[in-house]
Amino acid sequence: MLSDNDHIEGLFSEAAPNWDLNRIYADLQAASGKEVKPFEKACLRGLLCRYRPGQLAFKLTWTSGALRVELNKGLYRSLEAIANQPINTLRWEKVPEWLEAKGYKVQRQSLNNEFFQDYSRANLADWGEAPNIQTFYGRTEELTKLEQWIVRDRCHLLAICGMGGIGKTAMAVKLIENIQSQFDCFIWRSLRGAQPTAQLIADLLQFLNNSQSPQIGSSISDLLEVLRQKRCLIVLDDFEATLQDGELVGAYRQGCELHSELLQRVGSERHQSSLILIGREQPKEISMNQGEDQPIRFYKVNGLQRQGAFELLRARGFTGSENGLEALIQQYRGNPSALRIVAGTIQELFNGNVSEFLKQTALALGDVLRTLLYQQFERLSKLEKDVLYWLAIKHRPVSLANLRSEMNLQTSGSELIDALESLRWRSLIEKITEQEEVMFLLEPVVLKYVNRKFVEEVSKEISAIALQQNLKSINLLQSHVLVEDHAPDSIRAMQIRLVLKPIKDKLAKAIAQNNIELESLRELLASHSQNQASEATSYTEVNLTLIGLWW
Ligand SMILES: Nc1ncnc2c1ncn2[C@@H]1O[C@H](COP(=O)(O)OP(=O)(O)O)[C@@H](O)[C@H]1O
Ligand SMILES: [Mg+2]
Structure with missing residues (x-):
């Protein structure tokens, strides 16, 4: 540990x-x-x-x-x-x-080491915040494809998207290492700090110009002028940081609004350069215009293929012949961060016994992944969060019609479709077709996270109810059901184990700690609940009954 x-x-x-x-x-x-x-x-x-x-x-x-x-x-x-x-x-x-x-930044070109010497082939390179990727497995075919897009097809704008931790940044570093020599200059910037557009452009220009023409301005047009004159490669990582929290995909943060114009112009005007965006969400400027016959392309990063995932696990102490390795890779969809984390857990806590781990815990989310998912989750709109909670409760693929009827939405159906699309672009849900019906489900790593979050939030509501002796703080308990009446038995069992039981445990604790008298709490809630009875769409009573606060 x-x-x-x-x-x-x-x-x-x-x-x-x-x-x-x-x-x-x-x-x-x-x-x-x-x-x-x-x-x-x-x-x-x-x-x-x-x-x-x-x-x-x-x-x-x-x-x-x-x-x-x-x-x-x-x-x-x-x-x-x-x-x-x-x-x-x-x-x-x-x-x-x-x-x-003050000169504390390392001049990479001057370092006498093979890794950095490779980079110096391009005339001018600034790797900015790009990480140094020492171990990298699989993705050979994907890298070849992206290389062709940039070098052969001279694609202007490429968006590399996928959920946090899936390996976008690592893959882009490998891509650049392969193609950098084709460019006159190369710059990598992380947009984590959500720099305003003007500041970003000034930063890019200062480098790409190599201080040759100090009189040059710092507008988007000035940047395009440089992109015409020289073959430049620009990488902007963590692009989602420039997008607003709590909105559906696409709206920019204050100060970053002109990023939209930058993308549109780099995508559509004549020049000889390439801009690569890396992020969790696909910018709308890309989704509207991308295509394999276009200078604007989109690449969705998924987990590692079987071979790459095996190599990763081998490097983390497995021989490759352990029972359950295949199932482990499947379960985490080849997500390199997730695999790295669980590999460590299995080695430390289960003596390397994969089957034992799989038997005892479905998904033990480590700190890293939780951090990534936390950041992603906090950015979502209320409707998107509600959809994720529903998909987590359901624990199986759900159709749009089913989701709509269960959610009792006040909003229009098209808002729900937008939210689902938005979640898909954020790589949090998957869309599959089952018997010709489109269904939605959560990525497994996301499922585990959202389930936990749901239990946490509902437990807070329950504790507040117990302490305040009223239903004022009710929210998710009203909008989401904890255990479905008509779900298959295996699913109901899961809902009881993963959702209901932990919530009941929390309630029992709150009651014991605060010397609350259960019977009188029930009576009080019953009277409050009757006053609220007009809300026909509410799951409150069903849930309170399940929890044992109502009968
Ligand atoms: N192909 C790979 N082989 C080995 N490790 C990888 C691979 N891809 C990613 N990783 C590792 O997984 C972690 C997450 O990757 P990263 O590229 O930062 O994800 P993202 O940019 O999508 O959030 C990093 O520690 C990275 O080094
Ligand atoms: Mg990254």
Whole structure:
């Protein structure tokens, strides 16, 4: 098992290839006269990778407030000192800029090592926040296909999309390594910080121009001019960060609205360059115009194929002949993050016995994957979340008609279709056709996550009901059923085990801890419930009966 310190030390390690971290740590220590703490080092690395403080706090499992206080007391002040900046002027997003100006960024081309020498074949390359991918399995055919799209077909705009952790970034790094020599210049940027369009363009131009023509402006037209003059390759990773939370796919965050024009113009105008977008969601500028005969292409990244997945597992200590390996790969759909995580769990907790693991736990989600899914889930609209909860409860493919009738939607049917499409673009659900009917289901890793989240949220509602002795905080208990009346027995059994039982346990705990008298709570709820009886579409009574708060 990883200790807390190992966990912190492994965080944001992708900063290492790009920054002279040891020199920064040493200078920070000299400036403050104190040792730089592991969490400060982790925060520094995260800031260099353009994570926001809130995201740092989440990964470190701190509250944002506490983290900000600590950083303000220590790290920020020392950073101001080593960057020769006035005290109390540091804003977190300035950190990479200031440290680069002070020469702490690694010049990759100058490193005397085979890996980096390879990159220097392109005249000009800036790998930005791209991670250094040391182990990479499978995906040979996929890489060949993408290479052809960019090099042979001279595709202008390529979107590589898929759920978090599926291997988009790693695959793009491999792709670029193969094709970079075909370009005059190459730049990689992560949009994790949701830089406004103008700032992004200025950043790209500054590099692509190689400071040759300082008089050049920083508009989208200026960028296109450079894309015409030179064969440039631009990679924009974490593109979903520029899109708004809580909206259906497609709307940009404030400041990033002009990204839309950038994509449209790069896709449609004449030039000799390529722009690769990497993200969880497909931008609408791509979905509307992409096609195999078009300069705009879309590639959906799925899990590793059997062979690649086997190689990955072999590298993590399996011989390849263990019973259950095949089923394990199937269960995680070849998702490399998921496989890496469960491989570790199986080795540590099950002595490498895959079948035993599969028997005991369906999906043990590790920290990494949970973080990825958490971020993705928090971005969804209410309707999208509701759909995911329903699909999680159902535990099997569901048709649109069925979903619509169960959900008792106040909204129109087309909104539900939009939400399903949106979820599909976000790679959270799959669409399949069964006996000529279109059905929707959750990706297995997502299913496990959403189920947990549902139980957590409903448990909160139940605890609030018990404490407040009324039904005011009811929400999911009204809109979703916990156990379906008419589901097949095997599904009902699952709903009882995975949903109802944990919720009842939580309630029992809340009741015991707060000395609540169950009988009087039931009576109170019955009277409240009668007052609300007009809500015919509600699942409240069914659910309360199941939980034992109503009869
Ligand atoms: N083909 C692969 N072989 C081995 N490891 C991989 C492969 N693809 C991804 N990984 C690993 O899985 C993790 C998630 O991959 P990443 O590319 O960051 O996912 P994404 O960008 O889709 O969120 C990383 O640790 C990465 O190194
Ligand atoms: Mg990525």
